[in-house]
Amino acid sequence: MTAALEISHVSKIYGSGDNRVVAVDDVSLTLAAGEVVLIEGPSGSGKTTLLSMMGCIMRPTLGEVRLAGELVRQEEGDALATVRLRHIGFMFQAFNLFPALNAEENVELVLRLKGYSRATRRPEARRLLELVGLGARCGHYPEQLSGGEKQRVAFARALAGDPPLLLADEPTANLDSRRGKEVLALVRELAMSSGKAVVIVSHDPKAEVFAHRVVAMEDGKLRKGP
Amino acid sequence: MLWLAWKTFFHEKGRLFLTLLGITVSSVLALVEVSIYLGMMDNATSIIRKTPGDIWITSRNIKAFDFAPPFPEQRINQVNSHPEVVWAEKLQLTYAYLKLADGGLEQVEVIGFNPDTDIGAPWNMQVGQAADVKGGRYMIMDLSSQQRLGKLEPDSLWEVSINNLSMFKLVGLSDGIKSFTTIPFVFMSYNEAQNLQAGGAKTGRTAYIVAKVKDPARAAAVAVELRARLRDNDVLTKQEFIDRTIRYWTIQTGMGMAFFLTALLAVLIGGAVVGQAIFANTMEHLREYGTLKAIGARNRDIYVVIFGQAATSAVLGYVPGLAITMMMQGTVSKLGVPLLLDWPLLATMFVVIMMTCLVSAWFSVRKIRVLDPVSVFRS
Numbered sequence: 386m387t388a389a390l391e392i393s394h395v396s397k398i399y400g401s402g403d404n405r406v407v408a409v410d411d412v413s414l415t416l417a418a419g420e421v422v423l424i425e426g427p428s429g430s431g432k433t434t435l436l437s438m439m440g441c442i443m444r445p446t447l448g449e450v451r452l453a454g455e456l457v458r459q460e461e462g463d464a465l466a467t468v469r470l471r472h473i474g475f476m477f478q479a480f481n482l483f484p485a486l487n488a489e490e491n492v493e494l495v496l497r498l499k500g501y502s503r504a505t506r507r508p509e510a511r512r513l514l515e516l517v518g519l520g521a522r523c524g525h526y527p528e529q530l531s532g533g534e535k536q537r538v539a540f541a542r543a544l545a546g547d548p549p550l551l552l553a554d555e556p557t558a559n560l561d562s563r564r565g566k567e568v569l570a571l572v573r574e575l576a577m578s579s580g581k582a583v584v585i586v587s588h589d590p591k592a593e594v595f596a597h598r599v600v601a602m603e604d605g606k607l608r609k610g611p
Numbered sequence: 612m613l614w615l616a617w618k619t620f621f622h623e624k625g626r627l628f629l630t631l632l633g634i635t636v637s638s639v640l641a642l643v644e645v646s647i648y649l650g651m652m653d654n655a656t657s658i659i660r661k662t663p664g665d666i667w668i669t670s671r672n673i674k675a676f677d678f679a680p681p682f683p684e685q686r687i688n689q690v691n692s693h694p695e696v697v698w699a700e701k702l703q704l705t706y707a708y709l710k711l712a713d714g715g716l717e718q719v720e721v722i723g724f725n726p727d728t729d730i731g732a733p734w735n736m737q738v739g740q741a742a743d744v745k746g747g748r749y750m751i752m753d754l755s756s757q758q759r760l761g762k763l764e765p766d767s768l769w770e771v772s773i774n775n776l777s778m779f780k781l782v783g784l785s786d787g788i789k790s791f792t793t794i795p796f797v798f799m800s801y802n803e804a805q806n807l808q809a810g811g812a813k814t815g816r817t818a819y820i821v822a823k824v825k826d827p828a829r830a831a832a833v834a835v836e837l838r839a840r841l842r843d844n845d846v847l848t849k850q851e852f853i854d855r856t857i858r859y860w861t862i863q864t865g866m867g868m869a870f871f872l873t874a875l876l877a878v879l880i881g882g883a884v885v886g887q888a889i890f891a892n893t894m895e896h897l898r899e900y901g902t903l904k905a906i907g908a909r910n911r912d913i914y915v916v917i918f919g920q921a922a923t924s925a926v927l928g929y930v931p932g933l934a935i936t937m938m939m940q941g942t943v944s945k946l947g948v949p950l951l952l953d954w955p956l957l958a959t960m961f962v963v964i965m966m967t968c969l970v971s972a973w974f975s976v977r978k979i980r981v982l983d984p985v986s987v988f989r990s
Contacts (some may be wrong), residue, residue, distance in 0.1 A: 435989060436988065442988075445987050463910060463911070466904065466907050466908065468907075470907025475902075478988075479898070481902040483615070484622065485617075486615075486903050490618070498906070498907055542906075554988050
């Protein structure tokens with residue numbers, strides 16, 4: 386079966402000579418569809434850099450990234466943006482919702498980018514918000530939502546257009562313990578039911594119980610192997 | 612993505628109001644300044660444009676219509692003898708003083724024309740006809756002069772003087788004929804204007820000869836041929852004379868240039884306001900643009916958002932600016948300031964305002980182009 390995400394011998398090196406910094410050092414990792422992997426580690430260990438390379442936001446200095454078995458060509462311009470749009474859904478620590486858009490429109494935004502027709506995107510956005518338990522909050526703006534609700538909207542947005550891979554950067558960092566658990570449980574449940582691979586980067590030790598696999602990073606290297 | 616542009620744009624009402632206010636004020640300033648300039652140029656050239664001739668013969672090195680040193684009028688024969696000239700007519704221009712009811716003197720610009728042909732005659736007559744000046748000391752004045760001269764009553768008598776004093780009867784009133792300098796025009800017959808200038812003696816000199824050619828398309832060629840015959844005169848096509856007059860008032864006096872520079876400054880200030888507003892808006896929403904990039908928006912999608920906001924600012928700022936200027940037009944005109952607002956000007960100013968806003972938005976686009984979407988992972 387083809388892996389949802391495969392990174393092979395990926396490194397990220399900044400600078401050269403005496404100023405050379407290895408942020409990620411020869412990391413390989415494979416995720417199957419429906420699998421939830423937690424990457425944990427102290428600040429500066431390279432977690433976010435690794436996540437950025439998995440998400441095709443940052444180009445690795447060495448190594449390669451494959452999405453659904455397809456090698457990601459590290460091209461310039463908008464080519465990587467198209468890869469991200471097709472294959473990856475993102476959740477961010479600070480939610481990163483658009484304050485001028487209500488919950489439904491925040492989800493719809495991705496569907497617009499993906500070229501969904503006017504007739505289909507609104508019902509699809511509503512369906513996704515109902516899926517994350519926010520069917521009654523479609524018309525609410527981010528400022529009218531609690532932290533947990535914002536992260537659920539962000540999750541619905543990440544699911545928009547059915548990408549095979551979800552990447553979540555510290556999704557519980559701005560939530561209290563109860564809401565953090567609720568969000569992680571929801572992510573795990575929907576990922577498993579829809580066959581999406583999920584990578585969660587987190588400091589939160591409570592996140593471990595929601596992952597199928599936990600890997601730790603230290604000084605740019607994986608401490609526990611895939 | 613215009614949808615996102617508008618949603619974001621209209622979300623922040625305070626910023627929206629300030630941005631639009633800046634563009635509206637700039638639009639009003641630019642429109643008023645440019646339309647005053649065009650109105651003044653329209654006044655400066657109105658007699659040239661309204662007189663039905665294709666060629667103007669003037670004294671050598673004339674600067675503008677209003678300053679015409681006289682030259683021998685018999686040169687009209689050399690003009691008339693050209694085979695392509697249908698007719699030629701003399702036109703007098705001189706300055707005189709008009710005695711007002713309060714005893715004061717007001718300078719006027721006297722135009723002397725042939726009332727038999729009406730060439731160089733006033734237009735848009737409200738009282739009487741241009742030909743009424745024929746056969747005596749009769750004159751026509753313009754209603755717009757009432758601000759300076761007081762009430763203009765038909766059949767009233769006025770003292771007109773240069774060296775000697777003569778009484779003229781007001782037999783007609785035109786409307787809307789003004790000079791660039793705002794000195795009132797007084798129209799009378801060619802002979803009376805000449806008499807007035809020479810204190811009753813025939814000078815045999817004219818300010819202008821206007822000629823009509825058979826084929827107006829050949830006017831430039833005929834002018835070249837007439838130049839060879841009239842070496843002590845300037846021979847200009849109608850358009851050349853208009854251009855020379857406009858050039859004089861615009862460049863040589865600096866008056867037109869002052870209006871032009873004020874209009875330019877207004878547009879630049881408007882551009883700076885909208886540029887600053889859009890750039891500040893971009894900087895405040897950098898995280899959102901980074902998020903857009905991260906979730907897969909292409910650069911051009913984001914450009915549509917930024918340029919869309921700039922274009923919307925231009926439209927929503929310009930329309931009230933235009934409305935305010937049009938509402939001002941009547942009041943300003945009554946104060947004697949000409950405001951020429953025509954569709955080509957309105958369209959041109961809209962394009963200028965739009966381009967200024969789009970160029971201003973370019974600074975935001977440059978910022979977004981190099982924005983690294985990785986930044987969204989840094990809380």
